[in-house]
Amino acid sequence: MRVAVIGAGLGGLLTASLLSESGYTVDVYEKLNFYGGRFTSFEYRGFQISTGALHMIPHGKRGPLGKLLKSVGSDVEIIDSKPEGEILLNDRIEVRSSAFPLKSKFKFFKWLLKYRVLRIDPYMDAYEKELDDVSAGFLRSFLGWSLSISPSQIKFSKLLAIYNRVVECGGPGIPVGGCKAVVDDLVEIIKSNGGSIRLRNPVIRLITNGNTIKKLESQKDVAEYDLFISNLGHKLTGRLAGREYFEHNGCESKGVKYSISISKPFIGNTGVLFPLNCSRISGMNEVTNADPSLAPKGKHLLMAHQPLFTDNIRKEIEEGLKELRTLLRGFDYEIIAVQSFHDDWPVNRIMSGLDRGYKTPFKNLFVVGDGAKGDDIEVDGIALGVAKLLKEKFSEKVPVRVP
Amino acid sequence: MGAKINTKRIIKITDRCVGCAVCMLVCPFDGVDVLGSAEINERCNACMKCLMYCPNSAIEVKEG
Ligand SMILES: Cc1cc2nc3c(=O)[nH]c(=O)nc-3n(C[C@H](O)[C@H](O)[C@H](O)COP(=O)(O)OP(=O)(O)OC[C@H]3O[C@@H](n4cnc5c(N)ncnc54)[C@H](O)[C@@H]3O)c2cc1C
Ligand code: SF4
Ligand code: SF4
Numbered sequence: 001m002r003v004a005v006i007g008a009g010l011g012g013l014l015t016a017s018l019l020s021e022s023g024y025t026v027d028v029y030e031k032l033n034f035y036g037g038r039f040t041s042f043e044y045r046g047f048q049i050s051t052g053a054l055h056m057i058p059h060g061k062r063g064p065l066g067k068l069l070k071s072v073g074s075d076v077e078i079i080d081s082k083p084e085g086e087i088l089l090n091d092r093i094e095v096r097s098s099a100f101p102l103k104s105k106f107k108f109f110k111w112l113l114k115y116r117v118l119r120i121d122p123y124m125d126a127y128e129k130e131l132d133d134v135s136a137g138f139l140r141s142f143l144g145w146s147l148s149i150s151p152s153q154i155k156f157s158k159l160l161a162i163y164n165r166v167v168e169c170g171g172p173g174i175p176v177g178g179c180k181a182v183v184d185d186l187v188e189i190i191k192s193n194g195g196s197i198r199l200r201n202p203v204i205r206l207i208t209n210g211n212t213i214k215k216l217e218s219q220k221d222v223a224e225y226d227l228f229i230s231n232l233g234h235k236l237t238g239r240l241a242g243r244e245y246f247e248h249n250g251c252e253s254k255g256v257k258y259s260i261s262i263s264k265p266f267i268g269n270t271g272v273l274f275p276l277n278c279s280r281i282s283g284m285n286e287v288t289n290a291d292p293s294l295a296p297k298g299k300h301l302l303m304a305h306q307p308l309f310t311d312n313i314r315k316e317i318e319e320g321l322k323e324l325r326t327l328l329r330g331f332d333y334e335i336i337a338v339q340s341f342h343d344d345w346p347v348n349r350i351m352s353g354l355d356r357g358y359k360t361p362f363k364n365l366f367v368v369g370d371g372a373k374g375d376d377i378e379v380d381g382i383a384l385g386v387a388k389l390l391k392e393k394f395s396e397k398v399p400v401r402v403p
Numbered sequence: 404m405g406a407k408i409n410t411k412r413i414i415k416i417t418d419r420c421v422g423c424a425v426c427m428l429v430c431p432f433d434g435v436d437v438l439g440s441a442e443i444n445e446r447c448n449a450c451m452k453c454l455m456y457c458p459n460s461a462i463e464v465k466e467g
Contacts (some may be wrong), residue, residue, distance in 0.1 A: 044428045311423065339422065340439055
């Protein structure tokens with residue numbers, strides 16, 4: 001069976017590597033001069049600056065991505081964060097149950113009961129008002145950091161699904177070598193199984209016959225395949241196939257990422273720091289505490305993430321920088337890159353909870369990646385979507401619980 | 404020197420730019436600054452490397 005994968009992002013490469021391990025012949029088409037999409041990095045002034053992701057895997061080695069990587073034979077080392085997270089208010093408090101007042105925990109169980117029994121499922125801004133300041137602040141920061149959304153953009157049931165995944169799989173981890181180490185490994189696996197990665201060769205059109213895709217036309221040639229996997233999200237995939245079966249406008253999540261060179265560690269551990277006093281910066285990590293090679297000797301790579309809720313990006317960046325100046329007062333640091341993400345290069349192509357799965361109107365065309373995630377965070381959601389596709393359509397055994 | 408003055412006219416950032424800074428990361432000449440969107444600076448050598456890396460096809464070569 002010949003499989004064409006359109007797009008060499010994490011979703012495409014993960015699917016391609018798993019299928020190539022199972023004996024499929026896989027060709028991956030990529031528009032750009034590099035693979036990995038928003039999950040790789042380039043060396044810039046000695047730092048590994050990523051094209052998107054903050055060099056973090058939401059559930060470390062115990063999550064869907066960690067497990068699939070292991071099953072496909074990747075030996076990327078993932079260092080699980082310890083502590084998983086800390087809240088920065090006046091002091092630092094480790095994120096664990098005891099950090100939140102009993103009153104708010106009772107609220108959570110009340111909502112859970114209302115959902116289970118009466119199916120009451122509002123957006124979280126309705127519930128946020130009932131929480132104490134620390135719990136409400138953490139809810140905002142956590143959603144901003146992990147999904148680039150605000151409480152008004154997620155329903156209780158979706159938050160519950162994510163909470164359950166965190167309880168099941170644990171908190172984040174940092175891959176040694178950063179995101180690039182992960183995609184490098186996947187590419188090596190694909191190639192060693194006889195697959196190919198065709199850089200600078202965008203797919204222009206999918207040639208159809210009724211509800212079947214017959215051929216793929218790329219910038220360089222036309223080729224026939226049995227199966228087609230698209231890493232481009234449903235909107236762009238539909239356009240390639242000449243049938244716009246899914247239009248979503250303005251439901252991607254947007255953000256800004258700051259990469260900071262700092263002489264002495266600011267966080268000092270491998271976890272996420274949630275600065276609750278900030279209204280723009282939702283979270284920070286310092287990946288060099290897990291892998292010093294991500295920065296030049298004597299420097300640390302500190303990163304901060306800011307979800308974007310307005311279109312005035314310049315103004316938002318100014319506000320974000322102001323908050324960073326306050327946070328980093330007294331430290332010797334330099335902001336080396338400010339990157340923004342929206343439109344076709346967003347934080348998430350589809351906001352969490354709005355994903356529509358891998359199916360398309362075509363029987364041999366499937367979508368993977370962050371436009372077709374499972375109910376989990378970021379790249380672990382991508383891996384869960386890939387696991388679901390492999391289990392349901394390819395009858396593959398996957399080491400991941402697929403809900 | 405002449406080449407440098409010319410390049411400012413050659414490489415153009417269009418409004419498809421989202422400010423992801425991939426061009427800045429790959430530019431061998433430190434020829435682009437990014438803050439919300441990319442701006443070509445006087446160090447650009449018009450090598451055209453960034454064109455092949457921009458995820459949004461936002462970099463073009465100016466006509467003429
Ligand atoms: C600022 C930021 C921070 C983030 N932080 C994290 C984090 O810490 N942890 C985490 O888990 N996730 C994080 N994410 C999310 C994560 O980076 C993305 O969800 C993930 O990389 C998306 O992968 P993908 O495979 O779906 O898409 P992409 O990476 O976008 O891949 C799609 C690929 O398809 C190619 N392509 C497009 N059109 C064509 C065509 N016509 N023909 C051929 N190829 C084509 C593109 O060039 C691209 O390479 C972050 C994202 C951002 C932006
Ligand atoms: S790579 Fe393209 S989209 Fe990104 S900042 Fe540069 S010009 Fe803009
Ligand atoms: S054309 Fe070359 S020198 Fe100019 S900004 Fe692009 S990569 Fe840099």
